[in-house]
């Protein structure tokens with residue numbers, strides 16, 4: 432089991448090579464209940480804010496949840512869809528070892544949600560369309576797309592500091608309830624949740640599709656790799 436670094440050590444680890452951080456950033460769902468220093472969480476958010484947003488709106492808000500009652504309520508919301516999705520997933524993935532492994536980790540997270548030391552809830556202000564864009568479609572993709580670059584920055588910062596993190600959306604399935612739990616006005620929409628804590632396991636390389644399977648040159652279907 433990995434050691435918990437001091438705040439100074441964790442912050443110093445931000446100098447980790449970008450390539451190493453990107454190649455080993457993955458969902459760490461099993462975390463220890465030990466507290467995470469606010470300075471570390473705030474640093475993750477400060478680095479998240481270097482990301483782009485549609486029309487440079489910077490219309491983001493980050494709720495840092497440590498209060499037990501708020502965590503319990505969000506945990507209860509997570510358990511509701513999981514009781515259906517988890518059972519369905521296990522049935523569908525009966526012969527898929529790697530998917531079963533993920534589902535076990537998700538189950539751990541759902542069951543221990545209240546013990547996770549910090550939940551960051553990235554939110555967006557305004558209606559679900561970015562202004563000054565030509566069509567509703569571009570407005571909507573730009574709106575929701577305005578949070579995820581910042582979330583990826585946050586995940587990479589957490590990874591560099593050795594802090595376990597994952598990106599989840601299921602606890603927010605009932606947005607009205609999520610707003611009430613978090614005290615959000617109607618003008619602020621919670622988009623996802625990033626649970627943070629010191630890992631019980633360790634970071635390691637991720638398994639992803641090979642690049643040749645997803646890249647197309649000029650038009651869809653043109654797989655020829657040019658050199």
Ligand SMILES: Cc1cc2nc3c(=O)[nH]c(=O)nc-3n(C[C@H](O)[C@H](O)[C@H](O)COP(=O)(O)O)c2cc1C
Pocket residue numbers: 456457458459533537597598599600601602637638
């Ligand atoms: C938009 C989005 C929503 C997600 N929602 C959840 C979620 O609700 N619960 C969960 O356990 N993981 C969620 N994930 C994480 C994926 O399941 C995870 O990236 C995938 O299992 C790959 O894991 P790895 O990075 O450890 O390889 C979400 C990821 C994205 C991008």
